[in-house]
Amino acid sequence: MPVLLLLLLAGVLAYLWINRRGSTLTRDCRWRQDRSTGDEGRFSCAFCGARVTLPKGKTPRVCLRKSQ
Secondary structure, eight states: OHHHHHHHHHHHHHHHHHHHHTOOOOTTOOEEEOOSSSOTTEEEETTTOOEEEOOTTOOOOSOOOOOO
């Protein structure tokens, strides 16, 4: 039983690591979907003001904030 719990924990940690690996988002990234235009793929960052248009169903996974 303890071996099963260790395998489950290792699987969850591996999933979290793989999921996070493809993203550069930080705590400062505050992407909001722009619903005022009716276009579902427009997003803007509430923190830095960056704007991006993506295909329908996708969300931003990259931080566009300029380095300080």
